Amino acid sequence: MPRQGTAEERERRKARNRRIVVSFFAFIGLVAVLESPLARVRHIEVSGNTTIPMAQIVAASGVGYGESLWEVNRKRAASEIVAKLPMVDRAAISVSWPSGTVSIRVHERDVVAVYADPSGFYELMSNGFVYQKIPSTAGLPYPIVTGQDSDLTVHQMASAAVSAVCHQLASVPASELTGVSEIHVNGDGTVTLYLDNDFEVLADVANLRGSLAAIQPTIRYFEGKGYRPGVIDLTGSPPYRYTPFSSAPSSNEDTSSASGRGEPVEGTSSKTASHP
Incomplete structure (x- = not known):
């Protein structure tokens, strides 16, 4: 029995020594791989940029040639690009280990x-x-x-x-901007849109997209009723208010006054209509 126990102990020591040796060489191999040029950034590719120089995008990412691929933080690099370059809407980073390539794709x-x-x-x-x-x-x-x-x-x-x-x-789709000649920012959360057909539209900035979609149907409604160009107020919910230019309030007055940009049809001093 003592000999058997001694043999078992020798086997355990041999197994433990083998594990130590294997672990040591595995560690050496890992260090060799990490320090090898094969595990470093050798190529950087940039795509999606049409106006921003490649060098500017690479510099913003913080990724450099020779850097360990293990140290490339893709999420952080993408965030840095968006934060430092206002012309970039979003960015994505990918890493190819076999070729040592970091690919940066941006959307301007x-x-x-x-x-x-x-x-x-x-x-x-x-x-x-x-x-x-x-x-x-x-x-x-x-x-x-x-x-x-x-x-x-x-x-x-x-x-x-x-x-x-x-x-x-x-x-906003380009089709909904057809006929809009100017968008004046009033500074109070609203805009005045000047149209090619001489109508003016007052809209909230926060709902500008929805107002642009409602402009043409609303104008067709008023034109169908025989109303000449005037001011249409889209800042609230339907029914939208129409005011002919002769009674539209000026920028300095709360009461109606003539602007001289057109004449209302008789009997149209102030009209409302629901969205068609």
Whole structure:
């Protein structure tokens, strides 16, 4: 019996020693892999960018050549890109271990409007970021936005009111902007839309998308009743109020006064109608 016990102890010691040796070499192998060039960033690819230089996106991500692939925090790198580059709406990072490649895919924000003031025209992104100043001769394929912003700076954010309008415009189909010649930001949470057919529409910024969808059906309703261009108030729930220009309140008065932009049909001093 003593010999058997001794033999068992020897076997246990041998097994334990083998585990120690295997663990040691596994650790050495792991260190070798981690320190190997094969486990480091050898390539960085950027896609989806049309206006932002690749180098700027890579710098914003914080990912660098030679960095250990184990240390690449994909979620944090994507968040850093969005936080540092206002023109980027979202970003995604992926890692390919065999090739040592970090792939960065970005989705840039779109230009949704052009802000016009005495100093010129400025393209606005969907978050209110002032992208660039453009010459007046460049053509204006986007809605014109006006307001009290007199200190726009390229590559800076516009005012909160203008930014809120841009955010709404980002989700508006182009077809619903047809016929809108100008969007004036009033600064009180509302906008005045000037239409090509001479109608004016008052709408809440918070519900601008819904108001744009309601404009054409509402105008068709009033035109079908024989009403000439006037002011349509969409700031509340239907029925929407129509006021001819001759009795529409001025910007400085609470009572009605003539604006000289058109004549009402007889008997239309103030009318309401439900959304058709």
